Amino acid sequence: MTYPALATIILMPPVVLGLATVLTWVERRLLGLWQDRYGPNRVGPGGMFQAVADGTKILFKQDWIPPFADRAVFVLAPVIGMMTVLLSFAVIPVTMGVGIAGDMNVGLLFILGMMGLGVYAVVLAGWASNSKYALLGGMRAAAQMVSYEAFMGLSLLGVVMMAGSFNLHDIVAAQAGLWFIIPQCLGFGVFMLAGIAQTHRLPFDLPEGENELGAGFHTEYSGMKFGMFFIAEYAGIVLVSSLVTTLYLGGWRGPFLPPAVWFALKTGGMVVFFILLRAALPRPRYDRLMALGWKVLLPLSLFNVMATGTILMLRASL
Amino acid sequence: MLDTLRTLFLTALHAFHRRATVQYPEQKPYLPPRYRGRIILSRDPDGAERCVACNLCAVACPVDCISLQKTEADGRWYPEYFRINFSRCIFCGFCEEACPTYAIQLTPDFEMGEYARPNLVYEKEDLLISGSGKYPGYSFYHVAGIPVPGKARGTSERERPPVDLHSLLP
Numbered sequence: 001m002t003y004p005a006l007a008t009i010i011l012m013p014p015v016v017l018g019l020a021t022v023l024t025w026v027e028r029r030l031l032g033l034w035q036d037r038y039g040p041n042r043v044g045p046g047g048m049f050q051a052v053a054d055g056t057k058i059l060f061k062q063d064w065i066p067p068f069a070d071r072a073v074f075v076l077a078p079v080i081g082m083m084t085v086l087l088s089f090a091v092i093p094v095t096m097g098v099g100i101a102g103d104m105n106v107g108l109l110f111i112l113g114m115m116g117l118g119v120y121a122v123v124l125a126g127w128a129s130n131s132k133y134a135l136l137g138g139m140r141a142a143a144q145m146v147s148y149e150a151f152m153g154l155s156l157l158g159v160v161m162m163a164g165s166f167n168l169h170d171i172v173a174a175q176a177g178l179w180f181i182i183p184q185c186l187g188f189g190v191f192m193l194a195g196i197a198q199t200h201r202l203p204f205d206l207p208e209g210e211n212e213l214g215a216g217f218h219t220e221y222s223g224m225k226f227g228m229f230f231i232a233e234y235a236g237i238v239l240v241s242s243l244v245t246t247l248y249l250g251g252w253r254g255p256f257l258p259p260a261v262w263f264a265l266k267t268g269g270m271v272v273f274f275i276l277l278r279a280a281l282p283r284p285r286y287d288r289l290m291a292l293g294w295k296v297l298l299p300l301s302l303f304n305v306m307a308t309g310t311i312l313m314l315r316a317s318l
Numbered sequence: 319m320l321d322t323l324r325t326l327f328l329t330a331l332h333a334f335h336r337r338a339t340v341q342y343p344e345q346k347p348y349l350p351p352r353y354r355g356r357i358i359l360s361r362d363p364d365g366a367e368r369c370v371a372c373n374l375c376a377v378a379c380p381v382d383c384i385s386l387q388k389t390e391a392d393g394r395w396y397p398e399y400f401r402i403n404f405s406r407c408i409f410c411g412f413c414e415e416a417c418p419t420y421a422i423q424l425t426p427d428f429e430m431g432e433y434a435r436p437n438l439v440y441e442k443e444d445l446l447i448s449g450s451g452k453y454p455g456y457s458f459y460h461v462a463g464i465p466v467p468g469k470a471r472g473t474s475e476r477e478r479p480p481v482d483l484h485s486l487l488p
Contacts, residue, residue: 034332037339280329281322 020234021051034279063223073128078228081121085235088114095252095259107168119145126217137216141207152194154301158187158308172251179250186304199236203281241270349426356427360451368421371397375413383407400442419458423451
């Protein structure tokens with residue numbers, strides 16, 4: 001193993017976790033900005049150390065496991081949530097050189113698999129909590145994520161067909177001329193929606209649904225176990241944003257600036273867009289979410305696969 | 319679809335709006351003169367206490383946070399002690415409405431936080447101010463028809479001398 005690869009392996013998890021932690025503050029400041037207020041601005045310059053203060057607080061909170069919960073699964077669920085997100089980052093190519101396994105030949109499938117496993121975190125958390133709101137949240141999570149996962153994969157097929165590879169390096173390389181967001185705009189839209197649903201972010205945060213379910217699947221969680229769900233959610237935002245960057249926005253490609261900066265800029269822009277979605281849109285009703293998924297987005301992604309395939313075959317035959 | 323994008327755009331535009339927050343400890347909010355904050359006891363224009371210890375404020379108080387004891391001196395009533403427990407007070411202003419002499423008044427001040435609960439019990443010397451508060455120039459004994467030392471019956475403002483019932487003259 002080469003020395004830089006080892007360094008990336010050691011550095012990646014803390015960097016991702018740090019980013020996710022800082023993101024909690026960024027999100028609150030941005031929400032404040034769009035809601036004509038300030039958000040946390042007292043701890044450190046601009047409130048920058050608010051995340052540290054929150055983390056310290058949550059570390060000292062009592063870590064309580066309800067007596068009626070299924071203990072082993074209850075403890076396991078946040079670990080799964082955290083682990084799958086962190087593992088997914090292994091195949092994200094930040095630049096040509098930076099990234100643990102960016103050259104993995106089934107990188108995209110690996111990420112889809114990890115996202116599929118991530119569902120277990122939410123479902124098991126809801127189930128093991130053994131309380132009605134948590135169960136309802138877990139049930140919603142299962143239905144929502146399983147159905148959105150179906151066409152998340154399908155929407156990515158267009159990209160895979162155009163690049164001719166599951167390797168994320170190759171996919172970025174294939175976007176040398178034109179970013180995939182233009183030929184694959186349909187797939188991009190579907191993947192965005194599926195990505196929001198997958199990270200259960202607003203407006204698709206029905207598993208959490210704090211208005212009607214308390215806090216949904218993590219109602220019974222406290223202390224650092226809740227913190228792990230929280231951080232995993234923000235790491236998930238970074239993950240989906242960097243995935244969108246890699247698959248549709250040309251990855252690290254861009255003029256003048258160094259590649260890593262381009263990657264960070266694009267990913268940051270996507271993260272800000274995610275937060276804007278939260279600031280702007282209300283949560284849809286549960287049945288409408290499912291109806292949108294199965295009746296609109298699934299046919300759209302199938303059509304996208306068909307159209308992309310047809311055009312590619314016509315082009316090849318010419 | 320389009321209205322969703324419009325919503326996103328309009329929300330993003332809010333980045334350029336003025337923020338509604340008042341950064342409190344540095345920036346003070348405007349409090350109107352009738353704001354119901356810290357309770358005070360005011361004085362007459364001539365410097366005497368307005369409170370006549372009638373107990374109406376204590377009766378009106380829904381949380382029973384006012385406690386006082388009547389005493390007499392110089393032919394009029396005074397509170398011997400006057401105590402408001404601000405850890406109970408809900409700042410409803412009923413005491414101010416009940417007061418017949420404008421003695422008890424609520425002021426636009428709410429910065430009375432304490433670390434120890436007993437410090438929130440204000441005694442009469444904490445409550446009394448030197449001025450006449452919201453009603454300058456008002457003096458209960460100059461208006462009321464009660465005789466006090468130095469003011470005979472029928473000599474108050476806007477008061478006619480008492481009618482002599484035994485006289486037939488108009």
